[in-house]
Amino acid sequence: MITWTIAQLDRQTSDGLVTKAHWTVNAVDGNYSAGSYGTVGFERGDTFIAYELLTESQVIAWVKDK
Numbered sequence: 001m002i003t004w005t006i007a008q009l010d011r012q013t014s015d016g017l018v019t020k021a022h023w024t025v026n027a028v029d030g031n032y033s034a035g036s037y038g039t040v041g042f043e044r045g046d047t048f049i050a051y052e053l054l055t056e057s058q059v060i061a062w063v064k065d066k
Helices: 056-065
Strands: 002-011 018-029 032-041
Touching: 002 056, 018 056
Parallel strands: none
Antiparallel strands: 002 018, 018 032
16 A cells, blocks of 8 residues: 655745645555655646645645656
8 A cells, every 4th residue: 555645835925836845655565664755846837726725635646747
């Protein structure tokens, strides 16, 4: 089983633009497990989703795309 989570988002307070996502991923396969933590940066794109409307699944998709 693989589990992704967003540990923290960094954003600009002026407009809520998310500039970084800090993520974790954990995998468990029987008696074995592994985990990783990372950070990915974002730039302003063509579309903008207000910070208040973001979901964790949306941000995880962005992280995976990077």
